[in-house]
Amino acid sequence: MNRNLKLIWNGLIPENPIFRLALSMCPAVAVTTSVENGLMLGLAVVFVQVFSSCTVSIFKSFIHPRIRIPAYVIVIALWVTVIDMILPVISPDVYKKVELFVKLIVVFAIIISRLELFASKEPLVPSFFDGMGMGFGFLFGLCLIGAIREFFGTGQLLGYDILGFNPLLIMVLPAGGFFVIGFIMATFNWFEYKITGKIPTSGGAH
Amino acid sequence: MNAKQFSNLALLIFLPIFLFLMVFPALVHAATGSGSFKKDTEIQISFGVPVDETWAKDTANYRVFQKTDPDIEIPVTSVTLSPRRTSAVLQFGEALNLSSEYEVQANNVTSDGKVLGNEEFLVKKSEGQILFTIFLGAMLINNFVFTKYLGLCIFFGVSQKKETAIGMGITFTIVMVLSAIMCWALLTFVLHPLHLGFLQIIVFIGTVAIFVQAVDTILRKVNPYLFKKLGVYLVLIVTNCIILAVPLINADSGNGPFESLTLGLGAGLGFALALFLMSCVREKLELCRVPAVFRGLPIAFVVAGLFALSFLGFSGFSIF
Numbered sequence: 001m002n003r004n005l006k007l008i009w010n011g012l013i014p015e016n017p018i019f020r021l022a023l024s025m026c027p028a029v030a031v032t033t034s035v036e037n038g039l040m041l042g043l044a045v046v047f048v049q050v051f052s053s054c055t056v057s058i059f060k061s062f063i064h065p066r067i068r069i070p071a072y073v074i075v076i077a078l079w080v081t082v083i084d085m086i087l088p089v090i091s092p093d094v095y096k097k098v099e100l101f102v103k104l105i106v107v108f109a110i111i112i113s114r115l116e117l118f119a120s121k122e123p124l125v126p127s128f129f130d131g132m133g134m135g136f137g138f139l140f141g142l143c144l145i146g147a148i149r150e151f152f153g154t155g156q157l158l159g160y161d162i163l164g165f166n167p168l169l170i171m172v173l174p175a176g177g178f179f180v181i182g183f184i185m186a187t188f189n190w191f192e193y194k195i196t197g198k199i200p201t202s203g204g205a206h
Numbered sequence: 207m208n209a210k211q212f213s214n215l216a217l218l219i220f221l222p223i224f225l226f227l228m229v230f231p232a233l234v235h236a237a238t239g240s241g242s243f244k245k246d247t248e249i250q251i252s253f254g255v256p257v258d259e260t261w262a263k264d265t266a267n268y269r270v271f272q273k274t275d276p277d278i279e280i281p282v283t284s285v286t287l288s289p290r291r292t293s294a295v296l297q298f299g300e301a302l303n304l305s306s307e308y309e310v311q312a313n314n315v316t317s318d319g320k321v322l323g324n325e326e327f328l329v330k331k332s333e334g335q336i337l338f339t340i341f342l343g344a345m346l347i348n349n350f351v352f353t354k355y356l357g358l359c360i361f362f363g364v365s366q367k368k369e370t371a372i373g374m375g376i377t378f379t380i381v382m383v384l385s386a387i388m389c390w391a392l393l394t395f396v397l398h399p400l401h402l403g404f405l406q407i408i409v410f411i412g413t414v415a416i417f418v419q420a421v422d423t424i425l426r427k428v429n430p431y432l433f434k435k436l437g438v439y440l441v442l443i444v445t446n447c448i449i450l451a452v453p454l455i456n457a458d459s460g461n462g463p464f465e466s467l468t469l470g471l472g473a474g475l476g477f478a479l480a481l482f483l484m485s486c487v488r489e490k491l492e493l494c495r496v497p498a499v500f501r502g503l504p505i506a507f508v509v510a511g512l513f514a515l516s517f518l519g520f521s522g523f524s525i526f
Contacts, residue, residue, distance in 0.1 A: 022362070022503055023359065024359065025358040025359055025362065026355050026356050026357065026358045026359065026447045029355040029358065030354065030355035030356070069415075069444075070412075070415055073411055073412075073415065073444070074408065074412075077407050077408040077411055078408070080407055081404060081405070081407055081408065084407070085404070100451060100454060100455070103407055103450075103454055104356075104447050104450055104451060104454075106407055106411050106450060107411070107444070107445045107446065107447050107449075107450050108445075109359050109445050112445065170515075173514075173515075173518065174352060174353045174355065174514040174517075174518070175511045175512070175514035175515040175518070176511070177355065177511075178507045178508065178510045178511030178514055179507070179508060179511040181507050182500075182503075182504045182505065182506075182507030182508040182511065183504070183508075185503055185504040185507065186497075186499045186500045186504040187499075189499040189500075189504065190499045193498075193499060
């Protein structure tokens with residue numbers, strides 16, 4: 001398989017930022033009461049991740065190792081400010097619901113950890129694809145949780161009525177998000193156990 | 207100095223700040239109004255003399271409006287008089303904004319058939335009440351971890367042991383309070399006058415990073431034991447969502463210096479409380495027989511879900 005494709009696949013399932021690496025859990029619980037919110041924030045994260053990966057990979061020889069963390073934070077904050085100006089124009093209604101979290105992308109651990117682990121060592125093209133992979137993995141995670149919570153919580157998907165009643169109201173309450181993520185993580189562990197025969201230890205959660 | 211002494215010291219520092227916060231604004235704004243909010247749709251006013259029931263029950267005798275825009279009258283739906291006829295409760299169809307100031311004008315107050323003239327009442331929450339509401343709200347009712355889902359990364363990372371959880375909670379609260387007030391000052395005195403509001407994300411995260419670096423340097427000299435214990439997690443404070451969310455919320459709702467400080471203190475203590483509760487459960491969880499696929503993070507999430515359910519019990523809880 002092509003290395004670039006492999007990088008994207010890697011971000012989607014084997015190193016999924018939410019379920020495997022357990023990074024950036026806050027938005028994964030907070031905005032996923034519906035698929036729409038998850039989609040919006042996921043796209044914002046893809047944008048920021050790809051562009052800051054590329055920026056850091058281009059300028060990596062200029063960044064002194066001792067001040068690399070503040071430098072990365074400034075790069076991310078720059079792209080977050082850009083997306084924070086673009087989103088309200090594209091979709092003002094959904095933006096209002098996820099506004100705080102779009103601004104908080106600055107402190108999402110997943111982005112800074114990819115800059116530190118990947119983009120600061122690799123050339124431009126692999127960094128771009130790694131950013132894509134991680135971004136889409138995050139998007140996939142948000143949409144999956146969002147779909148489960150929206151379906152069971154309100155009986156809808158993407159705003160369309162499917163069941164016509166609310167099977168489990170708890171899913172859209174604060175507690176539901178924690179339960180859903182816990183169970184999805186356990187399912188991922190179970191699949192891995194079935195395939196490889198051993199139970200993986202979950203990621204470091206920060 | 208061990209962790210317990212450190213927590214006592216922190217308590218000694220925070221308690222006076224908190225008391226000062228509660229008392230100082232109340233001294234500045236001496237009691238102005240003779241009316242008070244009962245619920246968010248009710249205002250109680252007292253006349254001082256027994257008034258006639260027929261006059262008091264007539265809603266047309268009252269004019270109620272917000273102090274800031276006197277043109278918009280708020281219709282009174284019904285009035286209930288107290289048994290001794292000296293105070294009345296006005297009820298409104300719509301919810302009032304409890305953080306703003308209202309004025310109630312009573313026309314031709316009648317007592318025993320005599321008209322006493324018009325009377326005005328100022329209805330306002332005292333600053334202390336507002337601050338206490340913000341504090342309780344940030345700490346319990348809208349706990350940042352369990353109902354706003356912020357700061358989960360550190361929450362799950364540090365809550366494995368009680369000792370580190372306590373140390374982290376205290377350090378976090380200190381950084382939180384300092385950066386909240388600093389961000390407010392930067393926003394009010396630098397960003398707004400220069401019309402640079404769009405730079406707030408960059409400026410806030412820079413301020414937080416500076417404070418974390420400062421605490422790191424100071425703690426290394428003052429308390430090497432705790433510094434070693436916290437080690438990695440200290441730097442991680444920078445990537446905690448709460449620490450950036452509080453200045454952003456402050457900036458969004460236009461909070462003043464005292465409100466910003468209180469929100470920071472409440473958020474920090476709420477986070478410390480959540481960490482402590484979670485670490486108590488997770489220490490016990492180590493000894494339990496958990497299904498193999500749930501071991502580690504998945505079961506921690508389920509436990510956090512149960513905590514979130516119990517924190518739902520605080521919703522709708524208010525003292526004033």
